[in-house]
Amino acid sequence: MLRWLPGDDPRSLQKTFGPVIITGPKRSDLLRGFAPAAAAALAFLLVFGLLGGWILAGRMLAPLTRIAYAARMAANGSLSHRIRMKGRQDEFRGLADVFDTMLEQLESHVAEQQRFAANASHELRTPLAISRTLLDAARNDPTRDQGELIERLHTVNTRAINLTEGLLLLSRADRRSFPREPVDLSLIAEEAAETLLPLAEKRQITLDVTGETTQTIGSTALILRMVTNLVQNAIVHNLPAGGTVTVHTEPQHDASVLRVENTGHPLPSELVPTLTEPFQRGTERIRTDEHAGVGLGLAIVHSIVRAHDGTLDLTPRPTGGLIVTIRLPGTPPQERGLSTC
Incomplete structure (x- = not known):
């Protein structure tokens, strides 16, 4: 049996011993040995990639989730909720800060409008209640001086008209429709x-x-x-x-x-x-x-x-x-x- 070493020259061996046939592992043997290792590596990479991608996507989408939750709260009428996102100043932090500012302004505006509506209702109710009281008193006492009644009703109605005109003027100025x-x-x-x-x-x-x-x-x-x-x-x-x-x-x-x-x-x-x-x-x-x-x-x-x-x-x-x-x-x-x- 002839054993060929790495340092031997194939041509010198051929001159000495005739045709030389060098044999090695078959391709099918290589595939059978490599395929399981490659499949295991691919499976590991797939699982690692999916898990890493899921974790990375979760961390990146977490700010959007908080912003979406705040938006749903605002859509349901709760304007007091704030995101108050912490961390480094990036695009998500900037978006959250702008959204918080918008919610704060909306809450302030809505509260102001509600307070204004309540005050306006109270102010309008006062002259109307006074007018009703004066008319009831005149109906219950027909001998009462009609001139005094008319003068007081005129004063009360003038106040109500002035208040209504003031409210309309406020609305016109706020709309800037001029x-x-x-x-x-x-x-x-x-x-x-x-x-x-x-x-x-x-x-x-x-x-x-x-x-x-x-x-x-x-x-x-x-x-x-x-x-x-x-x-x-x-x-x-x-x-x-x-x-x-x-x-x-x-x-x-x-x-x-x-x-x-x-x-x-x-x-x-x-x-x-x-x-x-x-x-x-x-x-x-x-x-x-x-x-x-x-x-x-x-x-x-x-x-x-x-x-x-x-x-x-x-x-x-x-x-x-x-x-x-x-x-x-x-x-x-x-x-x-x-x-x-």
């Missing part, structure tokens, strides 16, 4: 002051209008109502006599500024932020005369300012009274030139 045109705040201030001058003289209040031409873009009717409400509030919520109201207009950079300042009693700092809320009246500002209002004066002002993309700032004066500063977008130069042609 045409926009160039408006001169100085002319609006003069018109409002001229309209309310008799009221100021009756209360012995000095009313001054200062400043210069100040252009903005918006609704003339709404801005006039805004300035009128501010001036009327400044007159009504003032000193009993000898007070002052100053209305000042001026352009500042890209803004048009309207400032209404009035004397009066000192206002607590915690009361000032609530003055723009509908039907929120501070104790120090309640009036019981014919100009008591319906609690929508500054709320309407705030809504009109917001509808015109402006800002409203309330600052109590150290010596008493209030300073109201409104900043509205100024008129672009090209539009200002067209409005003066």
